[in-house]
Amino acid sequence: MGLLSSVKKRFIIQFVGVALLENSCKVYVKKIKNSKVTYRAKKSFDIKSKDQLSSEVINYLNALQQEHEQTYVALFLNTLGQGVIAGCNTGAYEKFGVDKKNVKSICIDKEFTIYASLIDIQWVDKIFQKVGLDFIFSPFLILNNFAKKEIDNDEVKLYILNTHNGLTIMIKQGKKLLYGSFFNIAKEENLLHEDFENVDNSSDINLEDELFEEFDDEGDSDLEEMQDLDDGSEFDDEELQSRLSQQDARLVKYLDASLKEFYYSDLYDSAFISKAKIYDDAGMNEEVIRHIENELLLDTSAENINILDFVLEISEEEVLSHA
Numbered sequence: 268m269g270l271l272s273s274v275k276k277r278f279i280i281q282f283v284g285v286a287l288l289e290n291s292c293k294v295y296v297k298k299i300k301n302s303k304v305t306y307r308a309k310k311s312f313d314i315k316s317k318d319q320l321s322s323e324v325i326n327y328l329n330a331l332q333q334e335h336e337q338t339y340v341a342l343f344l345n346t347l348g349q350g351v352i353a354g355c356n357t358g359a360y361e362k363f364g365v366d367k368k369n370v371k372s373i374c375i376d377k378e379f380t381i382y383a384s385l386i387d388i389q390w391v392d393k394i395f396q397k398v399g400l401d402f403i404f405s406p407f408l409i410l411n412n413f414a415k416k417e418i419d420n421d422e423v424k425l426y427i428l429n430t431h432n433g434l435t436i437m438i439k440q441g442k443k444l445l446y447g448s449f450f451n452i453a454k455e456e457n458l459l460h461e462d463f464e465n466v467d468n469s470s471d472i473n474l475e476d477e478l479f480e481e482f483d484d485e486g487d488s489d490l491e492e493m494q495d496l497d498d499g500s501e502f503d504d505e506e507l508q509s510r511l512s513q514q515d516a517r518l519v520k521y522l523d524a525s526l527k528e529f530y531y532s533d534l535y536d537s538a539f540i541s542k543a544k545i546y547d548d549a550g551m552n553e554e555v556i557r558h559i560e561n562e563l564l565l566d567t568s569a570e571n572i573n574i575l576d577f578v579l580e581i582s583e584e585e586v587l588s589h590a
Contacts, residue, residue, distance in 0.1 A: 281338040283331055284578035287317040288432050289453045292324050295575035320394055328398045341402035341582040342391060343574055345433040348384030351407040351447035355380050363534060379444040381405045402582055406435040407447055409577050413546050414439055425543040429551050430574050434518050436525050438540060445536055446529040450521040452514050515552045545569040
């Protein structure tokens with residue numbers, strides 16, 4: 268154990284996790300001394316807009332930092348200008364049309380790249396200029412940490428992180444990333460760069476033939492399931508829609524469109540998804556889960572989580588690993 272580690276253990280280390288929603292700001296606080304949690308607290312503040320912290324939030328965060336010198340403030344990033352791409356080399360950026368000069372990025376496990384636009388980073392810096400930030404955590408980083416605990420073979424699985432105003436999607440085959448998307452489900456946004464709700468039927472057939480040509484006769488049922496996805500996953504069930512909030516309806520629409528993009532775009536190494544795992548921070552409507560199970564034909568399981576708990580956990584790992 269280094270000298271710095273020994274000194275840090277004697278003092279209280281405070282971690283503060285922040286999540287900005289459309290009209291509220293959630294804050295979680297955890298204090299650690301001698302490797303033990305001595306204090307936990309959570310607060311929620313009403314704000315006029317996520318584009319501006321209220322004076323109440325600013326004063327609270329600054330008071331926390333004044334209370335303990337070793338305080339680390341971490342933000343859960345839920346802005347639209349972010350994404351994830353397979354690979355870490357220059358070719359990966361070019362393939363997916365990402366301008367490397369205009370994003371802040373990091374390679375994860377030498378497998379894929381998480382990025383956020385410089386515009387979003389500047390937006391965050393402006394909002395927190397009176398408070399300061401030590402960490403900014405991508406939802407893809409958190410979802411990948413969850414996914415690591417689920418991987419036990421080369422199954423292709425859909426991982427979903429559902430937060431109060433964001434939908435994060437990752438499709439992985441074992442450790443390999445195949446697809447990823449993030450959407451703001453608190454308000455209507457453009458679905459995707461291409462409209463995969465209006466895919467030409469003739470091109471669908473060619474893509475399906477190419478995708479499933481490797482399947483033998485025993486895999487015919489899988490092919491039929493994928494055709495059902497194409498025919499039935501459009502969100503046009505008025506009865507179902509009437510049972511969902513607008514936000515739930517957007518979640519279903521964005522999820523369906525993402526799966527179409529994954530299966531039909533040449534950008535991705537498409538493979539049949541066998542299972543779905545949901546990490547739910549916002550209380551997902553059971554109708555949405557049934558839609559995933561019955562319409563998308565995926566073996567689905569869900570786990571309730573608190574996103575800021577994991578923001579604090581990752582912050583702690585980051586700080587103590589460099590002690």
